Amino acid sequence: MTGTDDGGVKTMEVDGKQHKDKKAEERWNQLPWVEKYRPDKLDDLVAHDDIIQIIKNLIEQDQLPHLLLYGPPGTGKTSTIVAAAKKMYGSHAAYKSMTLELNASDARGIDVVRNQIKEFAGTKQLFSKGIKLIILDECDAMTNDAQFALRRIIEKYTSNARFCLICNYVSKIIPALQSRCTRFRFAPLARDQIEGRLTEIAQKEHCNTTPDGMDAILRLSGGDMRRVLNLLQATSMSSDEINGTTVYQTSGAPLPTDVTIILDLLLNQSMQTAVTDILKLCGTKGYALVDILQELTFEITALDLPGPALATMLDGMSDIEHRLAFGTSEKIQTAALVGVFVKARHQMEMASE
Ligand SMILES: Nc1ncnc2c1ncn2[C@@H]1O[C@H](COP(=O)(O)OP(=O)(O)OP(=O)(O)O)[C@@H](O)[C@H]1O
Ligand SMILES: [Mg+2]
Incomplete structure (x- = not known):
C-alpha cells in the first residue's frame, strides 16, 4: 500500500514538476517578443558598440559614474543598463537586492525621490558588498521639484550608490542633474544593425517572411527595435506570410x-x-x-x-x-x-x- 502510495506521490511529484516546467515554457512563449528577446548580456545588444565598450570598461575597473542615457524609444537604453547591472552583480539574488528600478513616470512626485530612494540608498546590505545601482527610467517625466531633490540625494549617497537616469528628451533634465552624470546618447539603430537581429528572431519564431516584408518592417521602424519586434509579431499573427502588403496593412501605414x-x-x-x-x-x-x-x-x-x-x-x-x-x-x-x-x-x- 505504502509502496503504491509512495509510488503515487512520486509520480505526482514528477508530474507536478513536468507540469511546472511546461507552464514556465508556456509563459515564456506567451511573452511579447520585445520581452522574450530583450538582450540579457551587454554583448547581446546589436548597436552602440562604443557606449557598451565604455560601460564594460567602467564596470571592470569598478569606476562606474552616475549615468544619463538618452535617445529615442526602442534604442536599447533600458536593456543596456539592466544588462550592465546583471554583469555588475553576477547572481540574480545580488542583482535583485542591489538594484532599485524606478519608473519615474509611474510615480513622479517628490515623495518618490525623497522616500523610496533614500530608503534604498540609505540601508546597508548585510550579505552583499559594493555599490548599489538606482535606475530611474523615463525621468524626463519627473517634476522639476523632484529633479532638484534628486540633485542633493545623488550627492549624499554617492559613496554607496550610483544613479542611472534614462530619458527620451535630455532637454527636460535640469542642467544641475546633467552635470552630475556621464551622458550617453542612444541614436536610432541603423538598418544593418537591425537586419541581422530581425532575421534571427524571424527564424526562431518560424515566420514565413519575404524580402519585401522584411524591407517594409525596416522602413517603418525608423530605427526603433521595439517597433520592429512588435510589427513582426503583429504581422505574423494576422497573416500567414510577412510580405510588404501585410506589414503595411498591419501597421496601418499607407501602402x-x-x-x-x-x-x-x-x-x-x-x-x-x-x-x-x-x-x-x-x-x-x-x-x-x-x-x-x-x-x-x-x-x-x-x-x-x-x-x-x-x-x-x-x-x-x-x-x-x-x-x-x-x-x-x-x-x-x-x-x-x-x-x-x-x-x-x-x-x-x-x-x-
Ligand atoms: N541595441 C539593441 N539590441 C538588441 N535588441 C534591442 C536593442 N535595443 C532595443 N532592443 C529591443 O527592443 C526592446 C526595447 O528596448 P529598450 O526597452 O531597451 O528600449 P529603450 O531605449 O529603453 O526605449 P524607451 O525609451 O521607450 O524606454 C528590447 O526588449 C529589445 O528586445
Ligand atoms: Mg526604456
Whole structure:
C-alpha cells in the first residue's frame, strides 16, 4: 500500500514538476517578443558598440559614474543598463537586492525621490558588498521639484550608490542633474544593425517572411527595435506570410502605391478632385492623415522640386501635423493639405513664366 502510495506521490511529484516546467515554457512563449528577446548580456545588444565598450570598461575597473542615457524609444537604453547591472552583480539574488528600478513616470512626485530612494540608498546590505545601482527610467517625466531633490540625494549617497537616469528628451533634465552624470546618447539603430537581429528572431519564431516584408518592417521602424519586434509579431499573427502588403496593412501605414496615387493627385489634379479622391481613398483604406504626411515628406524631399515650392509644402505640412495633434477635423486638414500643394504649384508656375 505504502509502496503504491509512495509510488503515487512520486509520480505526482514528477508530474507536478513536468507540469511546472511546461507552464514556465508556456509563459515564456506567451511573452511579447520585445520581452522574450530583450538582450540579457551587454554583448547581446546589436548597436552602440562604443557606449557598451565604455560601460564594460567602467564596470571592470569598478569606476562606474552616475549615468544619463538618452535617445529615442526602442534604442536599447533600458536593456543596456539592466544588462550592465546583471554583469555588475553576477547572481540574480545580488542583482535583485542591489538594484532599485524606478519608473519615474509611474510615480513622479517628490515623495518618490525623497522616500523610496533614500530608503534604498540609505540601508546597508548585510550579505552583499559594493555599490548599489538606482535606475530611474523615463525621468524626463519627473517634476522639476523632484529633479532638484534628486540633485542633493545623488550627492549624499554617492559613496554607496550610483544613479542611472534614462530619458527620451535630455532637454527636460535640469542642467544641475546633467552635470552630475556621464551622458550617453542612444541614436536610432541603423538598418544593418537591425537586419541581422530581425532575421534571427524571424527564424526562431518560424515566420514565413519575404524580402519585401522584411524591407517594409525596416522602413517603418525608423530605427526603433521595439517597433520592429512588435510589427513582426503583429504581422505574423494576422497573416500567414510577412510580405510588404501585410506589414503595411498591419501597421496601418499607407501602402507605398497609395502614397504615389495621393502625391499624383496633389501635384496634378484640381483642388476639388484631389480633396474628394484623397478623402475617398483614406476612408476606404482607413488611413490617418498624419501617417500620410510622414510618407509624403519622404517622397517630396526625394523629388527634384524648386526650393521655394518645397519650402511652402514642408512648412504647410508641418502646420497641418501640428493642428492634427490637437484633434482637429481630418476632413478640413485634408483640404488644407491640398491647398498647400495648390499654393506651391502656383509658386512654381509663377517662377517659370
Ligand atoms: N541595441 C539593441 N539590441 C538588441 N535588441 C534591442 C536593442 N535595443 C532595443 N532592443 C529591443 O527592443 C526592446 C526595447 O528596448 P529598450 O526597452 O531597451 O528600449 P529603450 O531605449 O529603453 O526605449 P524607451 O525609451 O521607450 O524606454 C528590447 O526588449 C529589445 O528586445
Ligand atoms: Mg526604456
